[in-house]
Amino acid sequence: MEKAELAATLETAGLPPYQAAAYVALLDLGAASATAIAEASEVPKPRIYDVLEGLESHGYIETYETDSLHARAHSPAAVLEDLRDRANQFETAAEEVEDRWEQPKLESNRTSIVTRFQTVLERARTFIEDAEYQIQLSVTPEDFEALRPQLVDAHQRGVSTRVSVHTDGDTEPLAPEAFEGATLEVRHRALPAPFVALVDREKTCFSHHPDSHEQYGVLVNDRTHTFVFHWYFLTCLWENWPTVYSDYGDSFPVTYVDVRQCVRDLKSLVDEGATPRVHIEGFEVNSGDDVSVRGTLDRAQFSGVPESQDPVERLSGQVTLTVTTDEGETITVGGWGAMLEDVEATRVTVLSVPTTDATAESDLFKRP
Template structure:
């Protein structure tokens, strides 16, 4: 038995050096006089009496007279339980400290590398809890199930949740049905290929780990707008657009709501080319003032790559550059851009196509 280790543990638990020595002497011997304690320890006899009374006050020993003052240790059960509790607390704190080191709070525009998938998933949960407009996710069914509670909360807050389910391994096509998604996601697609774990929140926060089995054991958690834009387009082109839609809450007929102006333009451009009257309501941010703004009116023009060349049926990659929608609200024509718009009148967050009327 390592008495020195026990003594150090007691001191870590709040005992003074003398208190630890006297207490251990009594536990080992059962009962001792003050003189016997002084002889069995390095505690001066003049201090033994004070230490004994302190330990008695903490219900660790009892004092009694038998020709002289003696002390006897009480059942240490309560102290043992307290030490075990402190040990558990130390263990938990050690884990928390390690995690804090690995995943510091992200400041503005910060990017952090981590080594554990658990850390990335936990950060994804936090980010989703703070989501205000949009969440994009690529995940296995197991990962999706872990995020389901916070996604359900986000969906209830009217956050648009777009999900791609990926298989955990090659050849394992995910088996999912509508019940998996009701009240949790806005749209879902199903991939035939394993992919990374990726969560993008409000086009600014990123949680990412590479595809399982690639031998790349790292993750990225970030609050970084330019990087989020890169991951957004990776998600759109590689993890979303390439796969069949298996679930949607989007209406087939107006009103139809979009959180991405580019997807809206892909759907609206052919209609506008055919001279349809398209009524929309757009909400977003005024780039000059930072204030929320809502615009309602008729779509009168679109600008995107290829529009000047008469490409009226663009695909999503063909509107990946600058894109602007022009809406006549009855008093002026308002220009609407996507996230991070600078020259347009409105930086879009949501757009609802209220009605589409064919010409003639």
């Protein structure tokens, strides 16, 4: 490193320009008079005494008197320690700049693009830690293990979690016991897929599969964009794939965050005359006010889709619950994105299904 470059680096580390130049000159001279140091460093002679005093106060040099003021450099140990400390600070600052650039704060209606998968995974971990009622995940077995502690905590809080585990054709999914205590249902997609995390109908983390030629991630804190990712999750990552683990109970109450699944399970019972007792939680479609009511389920229906079509095709149609509340009011209840119903449900709890001649409570638990 040239003298000028070394002096410039010392300036960057915090030394004033004259002090940096004088110190570099003194390193070459070893010990010298103030006048000689001024000449070697091109520091103006009237300034050299103040410059040397400043270097001495930093512990870089010591001065002494003979026939005139002289100086010599101290052992560089203190200087080296100082420089290395500053280097560590620069390295830490560089990492912080990268982290802040990669992990922007997601404000309301905010979408951000990031370049590292680790950023997407960390943000998903944060979202899961704050989840209140619903999580949908598309992950590799390795990603699931990385998020498992947060998923276990969410499951214990009563958050409804559904996981699509994807593998390549030669890789077996995790054993069912790996999912115990961490999720409600797991399906296995025997094809590569993107990483997707959807939390509470508001937050999305998305990243291409590592083998994709396009490597970037998307972080979303927006209901509308998350709704689009939700339909991608249902149609491509969930409906067509087999269940490999289920934690559905076989007794009441039974809780749903997906109204379509609720209708699938209840429709035949209601059509046969059953009158399930339900607790609806959500918000009014028109006002956005919170709703929490109990009542009797009178009707569960898919609209606009023939009964003979595949259940996946029912995803495109309207799905509605009709409930008579305990106060005597009749309300219609839809799922995520409801526009025509009175209430968008975030949670439907089936409290009981009174038996009739044609139905039994156990019929509800005969899921496909």
